[in-house]
Amino acid sequence: MSVYPFPPRRYRLAFGVLFLLFLLWLVGLAEARQPDARPSPAPDLLPAAELPADAALDLSVLRAAYPGAVLGMARGASGMLELVMADGARLAYDDGKPRTPAEAEERPDVRTMLAQVYPLGPVDEASARPAPHFSPGRHRVQAFFLSLYGKSEAEARKNCRSVRFDGHGALMQGRYGAADALERVWKRLEPQMAAHPEWAKTLRPFGGAFCWRSIAATDRLSAHSFGVAVDLNSHLPYWLGMRNPEKVPAQVLAFPREIVAAFEAEGFIWGGKWAEFDLMHFEYRPELILKAKALRGEITLPR
Ligand SMILES: [Zn+2]
Numbered sequence: 001m002s003v004y005p006f007p008p009r010r011y012r013l014a015f016g017v018l019f020l021l022f023l024l025w026l027v028g029l030a031e032a033r034q035p036d037a038r039p040s041p042a043p044d045l046l047p048a049a050e051l052p053a054d055a056a057l058d059l060s061v062l063r064a065a066y067p068g069a070v071l072g073m074a075r076g077a078s079g080m081l082e083l084v085m086a087d088g089a090r091l092a093y094d095d096g097k098p099r100t101p102a103e104a105e106e107r108p109d110v111r112t113m114l115a116q117v118y119p120l121g122p123v124d125e126a127s128a129r130p131a132p133h134f135s136p137g138r139h140r141v142q143a144f145f146l147s148l149y150g151k152s153e154a155e156a157r158k159n160c161r162s163v164r165f166d167g168h169g170a171l172m173q174g175r176y177g178a179a180d181a182l183e184r185v186w187k188r189l190e191p192q193m194a195a196h197p198e199w200a201k202t203l204r205p206f207g208g209a210f211c212w213r214s215i216a217a218t219d220r221l222s223a224h225s226f227g228v229a230v231d232l233n234s235h236l237p238y239w240l241g242m243r244n245p246e247k248v249p250a251q252v253l254a255f256p257r258e259i260v261a262a263f264e265a266e267g268f269i270w271g272g273k274w275a276e277f278d279l280m281h282f283e284y285r286p287e288l289i290l291k292a293k294a295l296r297g298e299i300t301l302p303r
Helices: 008-033 053-065 101-106 142-149 153-158 175-192 197-203 245-254 257-265 286-295
Strands: 070-075 081-085 090-092 160-165 168-173 206-208 229-233 268-270 281-284
Touching: 053 070, 053 081, 053 286, 081 142, 090 142, 142 175, 153 160, 160 175, 168 175, 168 206, 175 257, 175 268, 175 281, 197 229, 197 257, 257 268, 268 286
Parallel strands: none
Antiparallel strands: 070 081, 081 090, 160 168, 206 229, 229 281, 268 281
């Protein structure tokens, strides 16, 4: 007679079943602890048909530019429109506040951020002299970029990757396409380099890409903080402290058109078109390029 309470074979079977149940329990526990990657859509999202036309257009350009990042618009507690982000952030779309140019720069709502239409295409005599404070793309809602790209230097850097650009590794944002777009800009420019030796003084020395830093003389984060901007030759004119700003329109007009066209074709805006000019600076802002095209009737965006 065996000394075991039941034969060893049945013992092994029972142990196996128990072990399997234990594993299933562990898997269930792990799943229960997993935080929801995507918060459920806000229940109060407004149908596009209920939005004012300008808000509906802004929503459609943001959705097309940053797929999946923007859920829609809703009314906030005060009744004002808010942009609802996929990560749960709710940003004032139109807070109804009148703004001075300085306030539009420092504390824009989303509507203000997108209000100035970027002058897409070759610069002419008129667009080389923008009206005071006409700097489309410079009014940035910081919370929007933090929501898209990362809430800290470490988080924004984690999403960056190195892109080959004129012999450099430019650290650019991997989320929502900036890195891929810069790669394509260089693919457009590289075959033309041999025919344009004069481009060297525009492109070099390369100023850099990702850099977590504030805009000069402000406490607002630069677009470089999110890896969505590149600086070409860092000696190119910058509006702050410029000694002879009256000479800048000629430099804007003389700037290689093919370089500007290559960047714009891939979703970048150029700081050379700003009243607060920044000729070295190109910034990935596909929403502004799309809005300019939509208003010209060149594209139709899904609502
Ligand atoms: Zn820059």
